[in-house]
Amino acid sequence: MEDDGGCRPGGVLDGRSLEAPTIRPSTVKLPERPPQGVQTIFDFFLHRFPRIPRETWVERFAAGKVWVTAKPIDAGTPYRPLLEVHYRREVEREPPVREDYRVVWSDRHLLVVDKPPNLPVTPGGRWVRGCLLHLLLEATGNDHIAPLHRLDRLTSCVVLLSLDPTTRSHIARMFQPRPKVEKVYTAVCELRRDPPSPRFTLAHHIARSPQEYWRQVVRPELSANARCEVEVMAINDGLVLTRVRPFTGRKHQIRVQLAHEGLPILGDPLYGTVRSHDPDETSPRLWLDAHRLAVRAFPGPPGNEELTAAWNSSRPPTEFFQRAAKQCQEK
DSSP: OBOOOOOEETTOOTTOOOSSOOOOOEEEEOOSSOOTTOOBHHHHHHHHOTTSOHHHHHHHHHTTOEEETTEEOOTTOBOOTTOEEEEOOOOSSOOOOOOOOEEEEEOSSEEEEEEOSSOOSSOBTTBSSSSHHHHHHHHHOOTTOEESSOOOTTOEEEEEEEOOHHHHHHHHGGGSSSOSEEEEEEEEEEOSSOOSSSEEEEEEOEEEOSSOTTOEEEOTTSOOOEEEEEEEEEEETTEEEEEEEESSOOTTHHHHHHHHTTOOBTTOTTTOSOOOBOTTOSSBOOOEEEEEEEEEEEOOSTTSOOEEEEEEOSOOHHHHHHHHHHHHHTO
16 A cells, blocks of 8 residues: 555544643653762753753652652652653743644554654653644544654654554554664755765764763764665755665664764754755754655554555655755855
8 A cells, every 4th residue: 555645734633622632741761870970860850951940840849740650759869770750841932833744644553644844743852732742632632642753853754653552562563673664764965075875874883972962973983773774866066865764763863874974964953064944934944854654564453454555755855855955045
């Protein structure tokens, strides 16, 4: 089955809506080795979220908004490695986000959405309600929706979500250990260094930067834990259009690996050098699109047929490249 149609602007399913969906709590798993100087869970939160004032965390702990297994903890609770801690995110004023997502396919178990750039998939940072998950909760009334893979806020993409918690673990297995899901990205890159060949493979060890926790870095002295295949589709006026097939799913993987190869993605605020905007939008634009998502011979939940399908985003690679080039010419 090849299904790219059935799009419905706004993503309202079955005519249902939810007036005030519950904001799900966030969860953080404490690292096995605590950061230097961290003795309590309160200390860890101060270290993990340096942009949130200390007074804010004092108030949240005192109000019972941080807990473990349904039991609130206080600011003096000792640090325990690998413990899962839940907390409520609160943001006074969220930055605006795009809401023009499109539902491209759904059944009882799965939902496929074409997400625009500058829309987080889940709550994080300065966004709580301004995310795809919350918009879908409002549109569907289904508070069991959960994304099945991770994608950055700045990346436009086709994203797969689970609708039914009773089949979620079964469906999630198609991503591990040998994925039955193929993801193909389109990336417009700055030409800082000539590509080694028209088609090449990148293999690096990627890890969190010890100085800047929000960035990933390449550790050349360690064995590779991130691999992707890159195909050069076009080169024009200092820009390179690439098709990228990741074989692993590390955070910021494609962005980090292309930048390390001298091909930073146009508009990347962390790993690139050139800021960019979409010609039709005022917000910054990272020219990375998760263009194609395909599942092959995936065995559905018990009693269901196998699912073989592919969905493309609404951003064809050639048109995507032309829009990026237009933006650069108008700067």
